[in-house]
Amino acid sequence: MRLSSPAGAVLPAQAPPSPEVAEEHKCLNSELWHACAGPLVSLPAVGSRVVYFPQGHSEQVAASTNKEIESQIPNYPNLPPQLICQLHNVTMHADAETDEVYAQMTLQPLNPQELKDPYLPAELGTANKQPTNYFCKTLTASDTSTHGGFSVPRRAAEKVFPPLGFHYAASSTGVVCKRSSWQ
Known part of the structure; x- marks a missing residue:
């Protein structure tokens, strides 16, 4: 799955999408997205804390654009290997050409004081939604x-x-x- 960079920043190598591309990538219905993604895929709830791995993200970007990791991706020696972030937004998309589903997440790194504060997950106390009923069939x-x-x-x-x-x-x-x- 594709993830946006922290705080929704656009990577320097990417240009903003044209209106036509933006229309192709509008958010999908959650039930349809989860049915296409499969039963083993789950997304964190908005407001939850997640761990972001910048190096892994850079490697995935390089692999998806067929670029050499060492020569094309800038090195940030002071960037920590992982960042604890707050999830602010999740949008579900599908690639118009391949029908591959992916989620775009807006993350905000937590400052040291926020990391010390006690954290109560947003999921506690909320009732679980019934799963969507679906089946898959290969047409003959x-x-x-x-x-x-x-x-x-x-x-x-x-x-x-x-x-x-x-x-x-x-x-x-x-x-x-x-x-x-x-x-």
Whole structure:
């Protein structure tokens, strides 16, 4: 996942996005983002304290831009290997070309006095939200036929889709999914 630099600063090698690019990278619906990211991915809550690793971030930037780490990334000898930060904002995005999901986080390094203060995590005392129900299926040739439907395992259908309306002439319930309704 991509992380923004502390306090939302833009790295010198990056230019601000054009309006067209900004439109492509608008924030996604949280449930859709988590379904695409998978069940093993979780994001910290806004207000929580996180550890930021500047060197690891620099190495990931170099790897994603296909640049040599030693020759292209500046060296900051006085920068600590990790910074304790407060998380101020999380936005969920998807790359328009690859559909890869990533989160952009705004971090603020804590000063020494803030590090000494007792910390109560923001998650304490809040009820957990029920997980989103979803299933994954690789479409096959039979799913792309002209009959207008595709098969879903029974357990997934009972968990995800609304019950069939048997009081209608045809025993089916239409479900329409539109990409634009998730964004």
